[in-house]
Amino acid sequence: MRKPESVIIDLSPHFEIGAKQALQNTQLRRNMGKATQTIRAKRAAVVDEMQEWESLRVAGQRIKDEVMRNLDTYLIQLEAAVQRAGGHVHWARDAREANQIVTQLIQRAGAQEIIKVKSLTTDEIRLNEALHVAGITAIETDLAELIIQLANEKSSHILVPAIHKNRAEIRALFQKAMNLPDLTDEPQQLAAAARRFLREKFMTVTVATSGANFAIAETGSVCVVESEGNGRMCLTMPDVLISVMGIEKILPRWDDLGVFMQLLPRSSTGERMNPYTTIWTGVHQGDGPREFHLVLLDNGRSDVLADRVGRQTLHCIRCSACINICPVYERTGGHAYGSVYPGPIGAILTPQLVGTAHASSLPYASSLCGACYDVCPVRINIPEVLVHLRGKVVAEKQATIQGTLAAENIGMKAIAQVFRHQTLYEAAQKSGQLAQHFFVTDGYIEQGPGPLASWTKMRDFPAMANQSFREWWRERKHNDKDKS
Amino acid sequence: MKIALFITCFNDTIFPNTGKAVVEILERLGHEVIFPEAQTCCGQMHFNTGYQAEAMPIIRQFVHTFSAYDVVVSPSASCTGMVRDMYRLAAEVHHDMVLAEAVDQLAGRVYEFSELLVNRLQVVDVGAYYPHRVTYHPTCHSLRGIRVGDAPERLLRAVRGIDYVPLTSSSECCGFGGTFAVKNADTSMAMLGDKIRHILDTRAEVCVAADNSCLMHIGGALHRQRSGVRVAHLAEILVAQE
Numbered sequence: 001m002r003k004p005e006s007v008i009i010d011l012s013p014h015f016e017i018g019a020k021q022a023l024q025n026t027q028l029r030r031n032m033g034k035a036t037q038t039i040r041a042k043r044a045a046v047v048d049e050m051q052e053w054e055s056l057r058v059a060g061q062r063i064k065d066e067v068m069r070n071l072d073t074y075l076i077q078l079e080a081a082v083q084r085a086g087g088h089v090h091w092a093r094d095a096r097e098a099n100q101i102v103t104q105l106i107q108r109a110g111a112q113e114i115i116k117v118k119s120l121t122t123d124e125i126r127l128n129e130a131l132h133v134a135g136i137t138a139i140e141t142d143l144a145e146l147i148i149q150l151a152n153e154k155s156s157h158i159l160v161p162a163i164h165k166n167r168a169e170i171r172a173l174f175q176k177a178m179n180l181p182d183l184t185d186e187p188q189q190l191a192a193a194a195r196r197f198l199r200e201k202f203m204t205v206t207v208a209t210s211g212a213n214f215a216i217a218e219t220g221s222v223c224v225v226e227s228e229g230n231g232r233m234c235l236t237m238p239d240v241l242i243s244v245m246g247i248e249k250i251l252p253r254w255d256d257l258g259v260f261m262q263l264l265p266r267s268s269t270g271e272r273m274n275p276y277t278t279i280w281t282g283v284h285q286g287d288g289p290r291e292f293h294l295v296l297l298d299n300g301r302s303d304v305l306a307d308r309v310g311r312q313t314l315h316c317i318r319c320s321a322c323i324n325i326c327p328v329y330e331r332t333g334g335h336a337y338g339s340v341y342p343g344p345i346g347a348i349l350t351p352q353l354v355g356t357a358h359a360s361s362l363p364y365a366s367s368l369c370g371a372c373y374d375v376c377p378v379r380i381n382i383p384e385v386l387v388h389l390r391g392k393v394v395a396e397k398q399a400t401i402q403g404t405l406a407a408e409n410i411g412m413k414a415i416a417q418v419f420r421h422q423t424l425y426e427a428a429q430k431s432g433q434l435a436q437h438f439f440v441t442d443g444y445i446e447q448g449p450g451p452l453a454s455w456t457k458m459r460d461f462p463a464m465a466n467q468s469f470r471e472w473w474r475e476r477k478h479n480d481k482d483k484s
Numbered sequence: 485m486k487i488a489l490f491i492t493c494f495n496d497t498i499f500p501n502t503g504k505a506v507v508e509i510l511e512r513l514g515h516e517v518i519f520p521e522a523q524t525c526c527g528q529m530h531f532n533t534g535y536q537a538e539a540m541p542i543i544r545q546f547v548h549t550f551s552a553y554d555v556v557v558s559p560s561a562s563c564t565g566m567v568r569d570m571y572r573l574a575a576e577v578h579h580d581m582v583l584a585e586a587v588d589q590l591a592g593r594v595y596e597f598s599e600l601l602v603n604r605l606q607v608v609d610v611g612a613y614y615p616h617r618v619t620y621h622p623t624c625h626s627l628r629g630i631r632v633g634d635a636p637e638r639l640l641r642a643v644r645g646i647d648y649v650p651l652t653s654s655s656e657c658c659g660f661g662g663t664f665a666v667k668n669a670d671t672s673m674a675m676l677g678d679k680i681r682h683i684l685d686t687r688a689e690v691c692v693a694a695d696n697s698c699l700m701h702i703g704g705a706l707h708r709q710r711s712g713v714r715v716a717h718l719a720e721i722l723v724a725q726e
Binding site for chain 2: 425
């Protein structure tokens with residue numbers, strides 16, 4: 001078992017508490033509703049025009065299946081290919097090791113400041129905080145990441161981290177942080193302000209970090225996909241480039257990129273093609289960084305791989321289609337999940353990376369509506385994994401005395417016993433019919449007792465029928481016999 | 485055709501009229517309905533809430549009760565989906581390959597009510613008459629789970645006298661989600677709020693679906709608001725005659 005402290009992910013133990021707060025934020029509800037509806041429509045339009053979309057999804061799923069079955073082989077192959085091309089490869093068991101490696105590399109390069117390409121993996125390991133402790137300033141160059149960094153907040157979406165903010169809020173933030181009192185909330189003005197701020201950094205900072213969307217085992221090439229071009233600046237201008245990559249991001253062959261470059265932009269930003277795709281293979285004299293380091297991060301991924309049902313989670317290409325389509329996320333926003341990875345993918349990935357005991361409410365943060373599975377470009381059956389993880393959560397709770405004595409556990413066990421036997425089940429129906437008389441008015445229970453109260457505090461509950469279906473069936477059979 | 489009815493525990497207990505309607509429609513179409521009395525529940529509530537060890541005896545009870553029948557029908561897309569999509573996983577996770585084998589044999593013979601009518605029995609017009617304004621909410625498990633497609637809508641459109649109004653954003657979840665409705669009651673209600681808004685916008689009298697569980701959630705809010713709109717299972721519309 002991994003020690004929890006070796007895995008650095010922000011944990012909010014109770015989704016429902018964060019959700020309740022978020023649901024009351026009217027500005028957030030408006031911003032999120034608008035943003036998710038827009039991106040859903042964009043995605044649907046560009047996916048619908050692809051006749052072969054379903055075969056592409058199957059192809060994506062198969063390639064990822066192949067990667068997971070042979071991950072050990074492909075990792076070694078990738079390492080050799082990167083080294084052949086003049087790059088260096090480092091292996092990190094967990095967040096702490098990865099942060100140590102990156103910190104030492106930056107210190108060796110003598111840098112006090114680094115520029116960053118937007119990267120979830122470095123968010124997962126909290127690289128910025130670790131660098132801060134070592135006296136190194138990390139500057140986010142993705143516009144939305146920069147907004148979040150200036151606001152001293154956490155991301156609420158994996159692709160558009162500032163999705164919860166509107167331009168009036170961003171204007172106020174830039175006015176203060178960049179000392180620009182006359183700034184308006186025109187998108188062009190806001191972008192120009194960020195551009196001026198960032199250009200200076202691109203020209204002067206000598207070390208950059210990035211994540212990776214894909215890495216090709218066959219060639220050792222690493223690929224980053226983005227919209228702004230700021231990533232391209234970070235990947236090409238500094239002297240030293242350090243890329244931190246989860247071990248599951250591998251693709252076996254160069255040709256496999258063809259499948260994913262069709263799946264990713266359409267699922268992600270709802271574009272046929274993303275504006276900037278940067279692919280590099282090791283180092284080249286006089287062109288791009290002169291030093292390239294690839295940090296291969298496990299941080300719980302091997303454990304996910306060992307779980308027969310859960311391992312499909314590693315297929316994820318971080319497109320965020322599941323997040324955008326999710327009716328829960330749309331209403332609560334990302335912060336309620338208390339995880340770097342919010343939404344449906346976060347609800348299955350985070351509990352597996354940190355252990356279900358440390359994120360036990362996340363597998364329940366879903367109505368199992370299945371919209372996420374339908375849009376997933378690599379066909380991750382998210383509802384199936386959610387249910388599987390709920391099984392783990394309950395089994396873990398039942399292994400403790402508190403869990404055994406919890407009202408829910410006692411109630412569920414009792415009901416399960418009732419369902420095992422027809423006679424017990426029918427007796428329970430009968431006693432329910434009698435007991436409900438105290439609570440029923442005109443066919444509805446408006447204030448229920450015990451566990452029913454959490455239902456009836458918000459909606460009415462229909463009364464049980466005085467005659468169950470099976471009682472009716474028997475009566476009818478009996479009457480038919482009398483007639484014949 | 486001999487058809488075994490899987491009524492489901494809450495239809496048996498709370499919504500018996502749905503079961504009566506299913507029996508009446510199938511008999512009207514000339515089929516024989518059998519009700520195996522040993523049946524209780526499909527185990528979905530336990531399984532989906534994480535009480536999977538507890539769900540196993542319930543799952544075995546279901547498979548044992550229904551294995552003898554060629555065709556099983558259920559007026560619940562959700563419970564049908566449990567049998568068809570989750571039983572195999574449950575058996576595998578609990579290393580019960582005998583059960584897995586039995587599930588493989590049975591699962592394909594279990595139909596949701598509208599599926600049975602339209603796809604298996606090839607009936608769209610069941611001779612119903614229902615002179616009311618009606619809208620239809622495709623529940624998640626009927627739409628994305630077992631994929632009944634437009635079967636319920638085709639059945640509704642064939643009803644004489646009906647004033648059928650499509651629902652806006654119909655494919656979005658109503659927020660029920662089984663125990664989600666109580667564990668995450670606030671989020672559940674936030675989702676339901678939008679669903680209710682769309683239902684009221686249709687000016688329909690009745691909101692119809694293939695799952696009484698979701699309808700219990702939707703109907704519970706419609707009743708609390710004294711909205712003047714009620715909910716009804718598809719079978720209860722199709723059973724009505726002149």
